[in-house]
Amino acid sequence: MVDDPQPEQELPPLDTLAARLEYLFDTIRPTSEELSAADEAGRRYTNKEIADKINLTAAETGVTISAAYIGELRRGVASDPRTSHVRALAAAFGVNSGYFVDDAAARRTQEQITLLSELRRMDVKQVALRQVLADNGLSAGDTQLIEQMVARLRAVAEGVSPSTTGAVRDDRR
Template identity: 80%
Template sequence: MADDQHVEQELPPLDTLAARLEYLFEKIRPTPEELGDSNEPGRKYTNKEIADKINAMASETGVSISAAYIGELRRGVASDPRTSHVRALADVFGVNSGYFVDDVAARRIQEQLTLLSELRRMDVKQVALRQVLADNGLSATDTQLIEQMVARLRAVAAGTGLGDADAAPDGRS
């Protein structure tokens, strides 16, 4: 079963422009500011939203694009976009434009996005803990030791079936 967790870490092949673009749609999500009052946190961008972002910068960049064309790129129907479209897509997603044409750059960005997803999944609790410990004068080494202790306690609790709320100091639940 432990091997099942490593399957998630395998990176999918990004052998076409469509696969690379779809990967960005899968991994990069709208910010809370972009979502506004929407009750859809964590949802994917739509083709229209990406087109709108590119078109909003058209006066500066001279690049415009349609949602339909982005859909064609995602499906592989269109596979040879203009360089300006590649740059605009890269800018909107916050990646280097080399991602779309260079296998090494694509792999590096894919690894970075996977790491970012993992860090988000770990939650911001660790960041808050580090800040509290630093504010109380603990060194980086001390902070790391405390984080390791917390991780070990979680592992022990998971192994015994006791969650944080279920574990009593005297061992009774």
């Protein structure tokens, strides 16, 4: 069996509201619809942008918040927000409001965000394969071996010599 070269990523502890909120700022990025042409893709939200998202729905929710207050929550200066603020922050980031108050919900949300980030970085088919293999009880090492076999089979099917790094075609067809 092959050792897993990439150990599972350790998730940061989310033991305070500030840590949970900071984790969202660290991992969730503005969508392409939220970015202007001058904005850098993949950048972090600002306190003001999250406050603006919340305040845009104030007519429906009755909740407003300031960028300064969000900053205080992130730093732990303010640590006991109103329930309506918790719900609004969760909605702004697209997570369940239980994330802020329940450890199990926070861990599940963290795992889902990690999986979504991996899906964005990798070929979705490869991630789906990993999930199927893991669901069937295969170890990380076994999963890696199967991924390598699939990559080699794909290369052979495409007529690329698996012993090379890519561009040589097998003309024996």
